[in-house]
Amino acid sequence: MAAIAIGPMSAGRGWLMRRPKPPPFGVLLGGVAVWTSWRDMNRKERRAANKRGDEAARRPNAPAFGPAGASIVDLAAEASRLRGVGRVNEAQEICRQILAREPAHVQTLNLLGLIAQASGDHRAAVKMFAKAIASDEVNAACHYNAGNSHQALGNRSKAAAHFSKALALGMDEKAVSFILQSPVVATYGARIAGKWPLPVTTVELFGSESVIPLARDLFLCCAMEATTLPSIQLEVLLGYARAELLRLAGEHREDNGEIDDDIIPFACALARQCFINEYVYALAEAESRLASVLRDRLLQDLASGAAVTPLTLAVVAAYFPLHAMPMAEALLRREWPASVAGLLKVQLREPLEEMAERSAIAALTPIKNSVSVEVMRQYEENPYPRWTINPLTAFAADQARGKIIPTAERQAELDILIAGCGTGSHAIQIAQVFPNARLLAVDVSLTSLAYARRKTRELGLINIEYAQADILELGRIGRTFDSIESVGVLHHLAEPAAGWRVLVSLLRPDGTMRIGLYSELARRVIVEARARIAARGYRTTADDIRRCRQDIIREAEQWKPLIGAKDFYSMSGCRDLLFNVMEHRLTIPEIAAFLNDHDLSFRAFEPFADPTVIEQFRKQFPGTADEANLDQWHRFEADHPETFWDMYVFMVGKNAH
Numbered sequence: 129m130a131a132i133a134i135g136p137m138s139a140g141r142g143w144l145m146r147r148p149k150p151p152p153f154g155v156l157l158g159g160v161a162v163w164t165s166w167r168d169m170n171r172k173e174r175r176a177a178n179k180r181g182d183e184a185a186r187r188p189n190a191p192a193f194g195p196a197g198a199s200i201v202d203l204a205a206e207a208s209r210l211r212g213v214g215r216v217n218e219a220q221e222i223c224r225q226i227l228a229r230e231p232a233h234v235q236t237l238n239l240l241g242l243i244a245q246a247s248g249d250h251r252a253a254v255k256m257f258a259k260a261i262a263s264d265e266v267n268a269a270c271h272y273n274a275g276n277s278h279q280a281l282g283n284r285s286k287a288a289a290h291f292s293k294a295l296a297l298g299m300d301e302k303a304v305s306f307i308l309q310s311p312v313v314a315t316y317g318a319r320i321a322g323k324w325p326l327p328v329t330t331v332e333l334f335g336s337e338s339v340i341p342l343a344r345d346l347f348l349c350c351a352m353e354a355t356t357l358p359s360i361q362l363e364v365l366l367g368y369a370r371a372e373l374l375r376l377a378g379e380h381r382e383d384n385g386e387i388d389d390d391i392i393p394f395a396c397a398l399a400r401q402c403f404i405n406e407y408v409y410a411l412a413e414a415e416s417r418l419a420s421v422l423r424d425r426l427l428q429d430l431a432s433g434a435a436v437t438p439l440t441l442a443v444v445a446a447y448f449p450l451h452a453m454p455m456a457e458a459l460l461r462r463e464w465p466a467s468v469a470g471l472l473k474v475q476l477r478e479p480l481e482e483m484a485e486r487s488a489i490a491a492l493t494p495i496k497n498s499v500s501v502e503v504m505r506q507y508e509e510n511p512y513p514r515w516t517i518n519p520l521t522a523f524a525a526d527q528a529r530g531k532i533i534p535t536a537e538r539q540a541e542l543d544i545l546i547a548g549c550g551t552g553s554h555a556i557q558i559a560q561v562f563p564n565a566r567l568l569a570v571d572v573s574l575t576s577l578a579y580a581r582r583k584t585r586e587l588g589l590i591n592i593e594y595a596q597a598d599i600l601e602l603g604r605i606g607r608t609f610d611s612i613e614s615v616g617v618l619h620h621l622a623e624p625a626a627g628w629r630v631l632v633s634l635l636r637p638d639g640t641m642r643i644g645l646y647s648e649l650a651r652r653v654i655v656e657a658r659a660r661i662a663a664r665g666y667r668t669t670a671d672d673i674r675r676c677r678q679d680i681i682r683e684a685e686q687w688k689p690l691i692g693a694k695d696f697y698s699m700s701g702c703r704d705l706l707f708n709v710m711e712h713r714l715t716i717p718e719i720a721a722f723l724n725d726h727d728l729s730f731r732a733f734e735p736f737a738d739p740t741v742i743e744q745f746r747k748q749f750p751g752t753a754d755e756a757n758l759d760q761w762h763r764f765e766a767d768h769p770e771t772f773w774d775m776y777v778f779m780v781g782k783n784a785h
Contacts, residue, residue: 200226204235216243232263238270241277250277266525268297272347279346291350296521300355307348308361312341317361320368325682330372338376339369343394352401353470355516358697360681367409370398370446374418377443387439395442396467402446403475404516406699407670410678411447419447430455438468445471451479478582485578489594493601495572499622500598502709506668507550507573510700514579515553520560520587539564542610546570547599547631548617552580552592558613559589568607570597599627608636615644615777619712625722632726637784641728647772648713649765653689655713657706668707673699676706689773716762716776723758723780730758731779741771 198206203226211219220243226236241256257274261267275290295303307313319333334342342348342365351357352366373395380387402409411419423444429436441459450456456476464472495504526532542565546555549569559567569592571577577594584592597605599614599621612631618624624645635641657680664679666672677696680687695701723730732755736742745764746753754760765771 200230200233204233204239207236207239211239211243219243232259234260234264234267234270237263238267238273241270241273245273245277245280250280253277254281266297266521268294268299271297272299275347284346287346288350291347292354295350295354296517297525298521300351300517303347303351303355304357304359304362307345307351307357308359310345310348312345313348313362313365316342316365316368320361320364328368330368330375333368334372338391339372339394340388340390342369343388343390349394349397352397356405356694356697356701357401358694360684360691363409363697366398366401369394370402370409370443371415373398373439373443373446374415374422377422377437377439378418380437380439392438392442392465393467395439395446396471399442399445399471400474403449404514405697406510406514407447407449408674408677408697408699408702410674416447419444423448423453427453427455430458436462438465441468442471445475449479450475481582482575482578485581486574489574489577489581489596492570492595492597492605495596495598495601497598497600497622499710500572500600503620504572506703506709507571508575510703511551511573511576511579512700512704513551513553513695514698514700515551515583518587519553519557523557523560538562540610541565543608544568545602545607545609545612545631545634547602547612547614547627549577549580549594551576552583552594554613554615555580555592555594556584556587556589559584559592563591565591567592568595568609569593570595570599570602572596572598599630601630603630603633608634609639610636611640611642613642615642616775618643619646619714619775620708620710621712622710624712624714628722629726632728632782635782637782639782640731641780641782642734642777643780644775644777645719646711646713646775647765648715649769650772650775651713652769653687654706654711657687657690658711661706666707668703668709670699673702673707677702689770714776716758716765719776719778720758720762727783728780729783730756731781732756733761734777734779736771741768744768 203222207219207222207226210216210222220240223236223240226233230236237256237260241253241260244250244253244256254274254277257270257277260270261274264270271290271294275287275294278284278287278290299306308317316333320328322328323332330338357363357366373391376387376391422440426436426440426444428434436459441464444450450459450472457480459472460476495501523532532538538561540562542562544558544562544565544567546558546567546569549555549571550573552569555567555569559565569580571580571594574596577596581594584594599617612635614628614631618627621627628643631641661676664676666676680690680696684691690696690705693701693705695705720730722728742755745755745760748764748767749760752760
């Protein structure tokens with residue numbers, strides 16, 4: 129099983145668009161503990177850990193145990209190894225000895241919890257995980273482990289709280305791999321795969337139990353509420369589950385029979401997932417008709433004041449966004465179970481708040497360029513990205529561990545421009561990293577800006593000013609900035625170089641600029657897909673995007689890079705990825721020429737998610753490798769064309785004169 133992408137992050141600007149790295153703590157799944165090794169720690173962490181162990185050993189009356197001079201880290205690794213080979217008693221003895229020296233040692237507490245969990249003693253496990261969390265409140269692995277034991281004990285509310293915390297702390301990036309290894313999900317997946325690409329019937333898939341076993345997978349429910357789940361297997365399974373819930377809702381209305389207690393929360397969670405991914409799942413014509421019938425019945429009941437069952441409401445919300453339905457606000461005046469209230473908050477209250485925000489957004493410049501107008505329309509219809517995980521949580525976790533240092537640069541009262549802020553996640557991260565900065569965040573889309581304003585207000589940030597503006601027109605605002613960020617934006621302008629020149633004119637001497645641009649080499653598969661979309665006449669409607677996605681899924685081998693992209697799994701993401709009204713791609717020599725013409729100095733590419741990239745780069749240029757040398761990077765990319773699959777993201781400085 130793969131390690132979990134959670135835990136400490138590197139400090140500084142490079143952190144901003146990345147998820148956390150894994151900590152040296154274990155997670156149990158299916159009876160297997162996952163550990164990062166001692167080698168995964170950097171030298172500084174190893175020295176600090178050994179120093180702690182050495183200091184503890186020098187304390188008076190320190191207990192003697194283990195190999196002479198062994199550090200706590202070495203002993204913890206040995207305990208983990210022994211547990212892995214089934215020598216549990218010896219592992220427990222070493223754990224007890226470690227805790228005698230360092231009572232709050234998180235890895236050891238977590239390991240003891242895993243041992244208790246594996247033996248079925250979930251009460252003891254919960255106590256150990258609670259101690260570990262008390263020592264490291266932002267450890268996602270410990271929260272996940274605690275959630276498993278609380279669920280085993282029947283404490284669903286506590287389990288859900290721990291699972292949600294784990295997801296917020298970074299486990300969302302690996303949620304799919306955990307869910308797919310669930311025995312129930314794996315069983316359903318095998319049944320679907322056994323007939324693929326032919327469909328299965330709901331009876332063949334779910335049997336007489338319907339979706340009840342799936343509904344009892346609490347981590348799945350929490351993940352559906354929290355984030356997009358980028359997996360074809362899960363998408364297909366959840367599509368079948370939605371159709372089965374539609375059948376149940378129709379039958380329940382007719383016979384008013386009892387519904388299993390877990391069905392309503394599951395239906396609400398699935399409706400929230402469908403809202404997050406903007407109803408991207410495939411929809412057969414017969415299923416669409418039945419969903420429309422159920423929606424019309426709901427509207428009739430609202431108009432007449434009749435009762436609406438929670439299942440009916442949740443299932444309708446899994447097919448149609450509630451805020452777009454007439455009379456939907458009447459739902460807010462009724463009493464609902466907690467899971468339904470949570471669904472209404474996401475699908476109704478928050479969108480209504482965003483509509484109210486639009487009138488408060490200043491228009492800083494006109495939007496008159498014809499391409500800018502088309503881009504604005506696209507993001508009005510599909511604001512991108514729709515994010516749900518709080519981007520401050522991972523940063524706060526780093527601060528709690530002392531990984532983020534309040535440097536003079538971070539504390540400075542800078543003026544920062546976010547040119548093309550979208551739905552605000554980027555601006556919010558910058559505002560947290562630079563708490564004393566004054567941020568101006570602009571975008572062409574009012575819908576995106578309203579989403580950003582709501583999220584910013586919820587998070588309590590007060591140093592971001594949002595405004596509607598076209599980058600091409602920003603030269604008229606009469607302001608300059610110490611730092612400018614424009615990641616994933618310039619390549620959607622009519623002329624990227626023209627927009628970039630405007631930004632350079634707004635940058636103060638010695639200022640810095642962070643830019644993200646598409647790579648011509650890396651996006652060859654996107655070019656091919658866009659050509660195919662044009663040839664087949666797919667439009668940018670929701671129905672056509674769904675049909676296009678299903679064609680790609682049926683030919684998965686040809687389109688692996690697309691299917692592996694998270695953007696493929698939401699309507700706005702897929703439209704941004706494959707259907708954007710304007711896309712330019714650049715090469716490193718073109719970037720270098722622009723920098724040279726505008727007196728900008730290249731600083732560095734953003735740290736790569738794959739650490740082997742830098743290792744390969746240095747091997748290609750032994751003894752002369754220079755990470756600030758764009759000519760070398762151009763030659764490297766020619767040999768490794770997937771290097772900048774996401775985009776080129778890099779820092780430049782404005783040379784002072």
